[in-house]
Amino acid sequence: MKKGDAALIVLMVAACCFLSHVKADEIFIAGFTNKPFSRTSCFGEENKGNKVVGLSGSTWDDIGAECGKKLRVICMGPVSPDQTKDCNLSSSTYVDVIVVNRCEDCEDGTMKLSKDAFEEIAYEEAHRVKVQYVWVP
Numbered sequence: 001m002k003k004g005d006a007a008l009i010v011l012m013v014a015a016c017c018f019l020s021h022v023k024a025d026e027i028f029i030a031g032f033t034n035k036p037f038s039r040t041s042c043f044g045e046e047n048k049g050n051k052v053v054g055l056s057g058s059t060w061d062d063i064g065a066e067c068g069k070k071l072r073v074i075c076m077g078p079v080s081p082d083q084t085k086d087c088n089l090s091s092s093t094y095v096d097v098i099v100v101n102r103c104e105d106c107e108d109g110t111m112k113l114s115k116d117a118f119e120e121i122a123y124e125e126a127h128r129v130k131v132q133y134v135w136v137p
Protein backbone atom coordinates (compact mmCIF):
# COMPACT_ATOMS: atom_id res chain seq x y z
CA MET A 1 0.00 0.00 0.00
CA LYS A 2 1.35 3.42 -0.88
CA LYS A 3 1.55 6.06 1.80
CA GLY A 4 -1.00 8.23 0.04
CA ASP A 5 -3.48 5.37 0.11
CA ALA A 6 -2.88 4.72 3.79
CA ALA A 7 -3.37 8.36 4.61
CA LEU A 8 -6.53 8.49 2.55
CA ILE A 9 -7.97 5.51 4.36
CA VAL A 10 -7.22 7.06 7.74
CA LEU A 11 -8.83 10.25 6.56
CA MET A 12 -11.93 8.48 5.27
CA VAL A 13 -12.34 6.44 8.42
CA ALA A 14 -11.96 9.56 10.50
CA ALA A 15 -14.41 11.41 8.29
CA CYS A 16 -17.05 8.74 8.43
CA CYS A 17 -16.84 7.99 12.08
CA PHE A 18 -16.20 11.05 14.07
CA LEU A 19 -16.41 14.04 12.02
CA SER A 20 -18.17 17.13 11.09
CA HIS A 21 -15.44 19.55 10.18
CA VAL A 22 -13.34 18.14 7.35
CA LYS A 23 -11.90 19.83 4.35
CA ALA A 24 -10.14 16.89 2.85
CA ASP A 25 -8.30 18.86 0.22
CA GLU A 26 -6.70 21.36 2.55
CA ILE A 27 -2.96 20.93 3.00
CA PHE A 28 -0.92 22.47 5.78
CA ILE A 29 2.77 22.32 6.60
CA ALA A 30 3.82 20.85 9.92
CA GLY A 31 7.19 21.42 11.50
CA PHE A 32 8.24 20.82 15.06
CA THR A 33 9.94 22.47 17.95
CA ASN A 34 12.57 20.91 20.18
CA LYS A 35 11.71 23.28 22.95
CA PRO A 36 8.83 22.37 25.19
CA PHE A 37 5.80 24.59 24.84
CA SER A 38 6.62 26.20 28.18
CA ARG A 39 4.33 29.23 27.74
CA THR A 40 1.35 29.02 25.47
CA SER A 41 -1.31 31.49 24.42
CA CYS A 42 -3.98 29.03 25.58
CA PHE A 43 -2.73 27.67 28.86
CA GLY A 44 0.11 29.91 30.05
CA GLU A 45 2.59 27.78 31.95
CA GLU A 46 0.24 24.84 32.42
CA ASN A 47 1.75 21.70 30.87
CA LYS A 48 -0.55 19.86 28.47
CA GLY A 49 1.81 16.94 27.86
CA ASN A 50 4.17 15.96 25.06
CA LYS A 51 1.64 15.70 22.22
CA VAL A 52 0.68 19.29 21.54
CA VAL A 53 0.49 21.69 18.62
CA GLY A 54 0.78 25.41 17.97
CA LEU A 55 -0.95 26.93 14.93
CA SER A 56 -0.14 29.98 12.88
CA GLY A 57 -2.86 32.61 13.01
CA SER A 58 -4.02 31.75 9.49
CA THR A 59 -4.11 28.01 10.19
CA TRP A 60 -6.02 28.66 13.40
CA ASP A 61 -8.65 30.66 11.54
CA ASP A 62 -8.85 28.26 8.58
CA ILE A 63 -9.56 25.21 10.67
CA GLY A 64 -11.66 26.90 13.33
CA ALA A 65 -9.32 26.03 16.17
CA GLU A 66 -10.07 26.37 19.86
CA CYS A 67 -7.76 26.03 22.82
CA GLY A 68 -7.70 22.46 24.15
CA LYS A 69 -9.40 20.86 21.13
CA LYS A 70 -7.88 17.63 19.87
CA LEU A 71 -6.51 17.70 16.36
CA ARG A 72 -5.61 14.60 14.36
CA VAL A 73 -2.64 15.51 12.15
CA ILE A 74 -2.17 13.19 9.18
CA CYS A 75 1.21 12.96 7.45
CA MET A 76 0.81 13.36 3.67
CA GLY A 77 4.37 13.56 2.32
CA PRO A 78 7.29 15.87 1.59
CA VAL A 79 6.89 19.63 1.33
CA SER A 80 9.23 19.83 -1.66
CA PRO A 81 10.23 17.21 -4.26
CA ASP A 82 13.93 17.36 -3.32
CA GLN A 83 13.20 16.50 0.29
CA THR A 84 14.73 13.08 1.00
CA LYS A 85 12.88 12.26 4.21
CA ASP A 86 9.25 12.73 5.04
CA CYS A 87 6.58 10.53 6.63
CA ASN A 88 7.93 7.51 8.53
CA LEU A 89 6.03 4.70 6.85
CA SER A 90 6.91 2.22 9.61
CA SER A 91 5.19 4.44 12.07
CA SER A 92 1.69 5.81 12.52
CA THR A 93 0.14 7.84 9.69
CA TYR A 94 -1.40 10.27 12.15
CA VAL A 95 -0.98 11.68 15.61
CA ASP A 96 -3.56 13.26 17.92
CA VAL A 97 -2.43 16.48 19.53
CA ILE A 98 -3.94 19.14 21.77
CA VAL A 99 -4.16 22.71 20.48
CA VAL A 100 -2.20 24.88 22.91
CA ASN A 101 -0.89 27.89 21.05
CA ARG A 102 -1.76 30.48 18.46
CA CYS A 103 1.31 32.06 16.89
CA GLU A 104 0.76 35.35 15.08
CA ASP A 105 4.36 35.50 13.82
CA CYS A 106 4.34 32.01 12.32
CA GLU A 107 4.27 31.45 8.59
CA ASP A 108 0.76 31.23 7.11
CA GLY A 109 -0.59 27.70 6.69
CA THR A 110 1.78 26.11 9.15
CA MET A 111 1.55 24.31 12.43
CA LYS A 112 4.24 23.45 14.93
CA LEU A 113 4.11 20.08 16.59
CA SER A 114 5.93 19.08 19.74
CA LYS A 115 8.91 16.88 18.88
CA ASP A 116 7.31 13.71 20.27
CA ALA A 117 4.25 14.27 18.11
CA PHE A 118 6.23 14.99 14.95
CA GLU A 119 8.40 11.90 15.43
CA GLU A 120 5.32 9.75 15.65
CA ILE A 121 4.44 10.47 12.01
CA ALA A 122 7.65 11.61 10.31
CA TYR A 123 11.41 11.43 10.40
CA GLU A 124 13.00 14.14 12.47
CA GLU A 125 15.41 14.85 9.56
CA ALA A 126 12.41 15.78 7.42
CA HIS A 127 11.96 18.97 9.49
CA ARG A 128 8.70 19.73 7.68
CA VAL A 129 5.99 17.60 6.09
CA LYS A 130 2.70 18.19 4.37
CA VAL A 131 -0.26 17.31 6.55
CA GLN A 132 -4.02 17.24 6.57
CA TYR A 133 -6.21 17.25 9.65
CA VAL A 134 -9.45 16.18 11.20
CA TRP A 135 -10.92 17.17 14.57
CA VAL A 136 -11.41 14.35 17.02
CA PRO A 137 -13.79 14.45 19.97
Ligand SMILES: *[C@@H]1O[C@H](CO)[C@@H](O)[C@H](O)[C@H]1NC(C)=O
Pocket: 088, 089, 090, 091, 092, 119, 122, 123, 124
Ligand atom coordinates in the same frame (compact mmCIF):
# COMPACT_ATOMS: atom_id res chain seq x y z
C1 LIG B 1 10.06 4.99 12.26
O1 LIG B 1 8.99 4.44 13.00
C2 LIG B 1 9.31 3.25 13.69
C3 LIG B 1 8.02 2.71 14.30
O2 LIG B 1 7.44 3.65 15.19
C4 LIG B 1 10.37 3.55 14.73
O3 LIG B 1 10.72 2.37 15.44
C5 LIG B 1 11.60 4.13 14.04
O4 LIG B 1 12.56 4.51 15.01
C6 LIG B 1 11.21 5.33 13.20
N1 LIG B 1 12.39 5.75 12.44
C7 LIG B 1 13.03 6.90 12.68
C8 LIG B 1 14.31 7.09 11.93
O5 LIG B 1 12.61 7.76 13.44
